[in-house]
Amino acid sequence: MDDRTRPSTAFLDHATAGITARMAQVTAPDVLLDAYPAQRSTWAAATEAADALEPALTELLTDLHAHPELAFEEHRSQAVLVELLESRGFTVKQGVHGVGTSLRTSYSTAGFDPARHRTVAIMAEYDALPGIGHACGHNIIAAAGVGAFLAAVSALTESDTDGRLVLLGTPAEEGHSGKEYMIRGGMLDGIDMAIMIHPFGYDIASHAWLGRRTLTATFHGVAAHASSQPFMGRNALDAASLAYQAMGLLRQQMAPSDRLHAVITDGGHRPSVIPETATLSIYVRSLLTDSLVDLSSRVDDILDGAALMTGCTVDRTWDVHPATLPIRNNQALATRWTDTQALRGRVAVPAGIVPDSLAASTDFGNVSQLVPAIHPMVKVSPSDVALHTAAFAEWAASPEATHAAVDSAAGLAQVALDILADDDLARAAREEFEAAGGTFSVAEELG
Numbered sequence: 001m002d003d004r005t006r007p008s009t010a011f012l013d014h015a016t017a018g019i020t021a022r023m024a025q026v027t028a029p030d031v032l033l034d035a036y037p038a039q040r041s042t043w044a045a046a047t048e049a050a051d052a053l054e055p056a057l058t059e060l061l062t063d064l065h066a067h068p069e070l071a072f073e074e075h076r077s078q079a080v081l082v083e084l085l086e087s088r089g090f091t092v093k094q095g096v097h098g099v100g101t102s103l104r105t106s107y108s109t110a111g112f113d114p115a116r117h118r119t120v121a122i123m124a125e126y127d128a129l130p131g132i133g134h135a136c137g138h139n140i141i142a143a144a145g146v147g148a149f150l151a152a153v154s155a156l157t158e159s160d161t162d163g164r165l166v167l168l169g170t171p172a173e174e175g176h177s178g179k180e181y182m183i184r185g186g187m188l189d190g191i192d193m194a195i196m197i198h199p200f201g202y203d204i205a206s207h208a209w210l211g212r213r214t215l216t217a218t219f220h221g222v223a224a225h226a227s228s229q230p231f232m233g234r235n236a237l238d239a240a241s242l243a244y245q246a247m248g249l250l251r252q253q254m255a256p257s258d259r260l261h262a263v264i265t266d267g268g269h270r271p272s273v274i275p276e277t278a279t280l281s282i283y284v285r286s287l288l289t290d291s292l293v294d295l296s297s298r299v300d301d302i303l304d305g306a307a308l309m310t311g312c313t314v315d316r317t318w319d320v321h322p323a324t325l326p327i328r329n330n331q332a333l334a335t336r337w338t339d340t341q342a343l344r345g346r347v348a349v350p351a352g353i354v355p356d357s358l359a360a361s362t363d364f365g366n367v368s369q370l371v372p373a374i375h376p377m378v379k380v381s382p383s384d385v386a387l388h389t390a391a392f393a394e395w396a397a398s399p400e401a402t403h404a405a406v407d408s409a410a411g412l413a414q415v416a417l418d419i420l421a422d423d424d425l426a427r428a429a430r431e432e433f434e435a436a437g438g439t440f441s442v443a444e445e446l447g
């Protein structure tokens with residue numbers, strides 16, 4: 001790479017220095033099991049169970065890592081998870097809630113009454129990326145989720161709490177919206193709250209994830225000979241070009257965490273023919289559901305304007321795969337997560353330490369807009385290793401990955417047990433969720 005094409009690292013360097021400085025200010029919460037007298041025995045049991053699972057979880061995440069499968073094709077991964085769960089006495093349903101490579105198992109206490117007791121879902125992803133395998137570390141998510149479920153069940157059987165634990169295998173996250181399909185197939189019916197982790201270069205209790213919509217826009221004009229009768233044409237590529245320029249100009253007026261990406265996938269075939277059609281593929285992202293809707297409508301206006309200016313028409317298809325929504329991190333649950341991690345020697349930093357601008361999108365956002373939820377990030381790599389890189393894929397099968405999976409299994413199990421047992425926590429989480437606007441359904445609000 002010569003100097004002209006080498007991107008400046010100045011912003012990233014400052015961002016990283018800022019993160020490092022803010023991280024240094026965060027003091028590890030001084031949490032002792034004694035601070036949780038009601039949970040003392042279940043938390044200890046969950047931790048003990050998670051630690052005992054280390055060999056099984058190591059084998060699981062290593063196996064999935066060695067056999068990466070793409071969205072909707074995770075048959076082998078599904079089978080590996082099912083085998084592990086069945087070997088421990090659980091009955092597992094496969095292909096539930098409308099997605100063939102999903103799975104579901106649950107455990108209810110003998111006295112469980114859905115009218116009086118709570119149900120918590122622990123989610124496990126296991127899809128990989130084309131070409132670079134488990135570069136998003138979903139093999140670790142699977143191990144953490146399965147480990148959390150097993151550890152929580154083990155602790156719950158020894159307690160006098162009533163409730164239900166559900167493990168949901170949720171495939172097809174990468175580039176798709178597997179969880180939204182499963183939501184439409186009833187995945188969250190009877191679920192009070194949902195939790196999962198994601199591996200990363202930092203331990204973060206609440207990280208920003210942007211909502212994302214996809215849009216395909218095709219302009220239709222009139223073909224004409226570009227030299228002999230150009231005045232008889234209507235140039236669809238001009239329309240696509242104007243829409244592309246207008247999105248570029250709109251960026252100055254967008255909220256800092258909004259994102260617009262577009263490529264022209266069809267712009268005609270030959271300079272001597274005025275293009276009859278031209279197509280743009282567009283992603284629209286935003287930090288909040290409301291701002292996602294607003295930004296979508298500005299893009300709609302741009303398409304209409306470009307069509308009007310050029311005498312073309314435009315067809316548009318929003319969300320070929322259902323939209324993914326921003327994650328609404330529940331702070332009541334995130335704080336509890338932070339305490340569980342402190343017991344493991346991890347400092348899960350709160351929101352605001354890592355900037356919201358360093359954000360991608362996930363279909364767990366849709367879950368978090370329907371029930372109180374957390375999606376903490378767990379450190380498995382050096383902080384300068386980005387998700388979706390070959391380097392991160394290597395870290396996803398490292399000893400650090402195993403440590404992260406076991407720590408996460410313990411922490412998720414502890415939070416799950418508290419959701420069932422701690423009425424004050426459950427009430428606070430629910431009230432916070434309602435105060436943030438209650439439910440937002442992609443199927444109802446965005447079609």
Ligand SMILES: [Zn+2]
Nearest residue numbers: 136174387388
């Ligand atoms: Zn990813």
Ligand SMILES: [Zn+2]
Nearest residue numbers: 136137138198
């Ligand atoms: Zn991911």
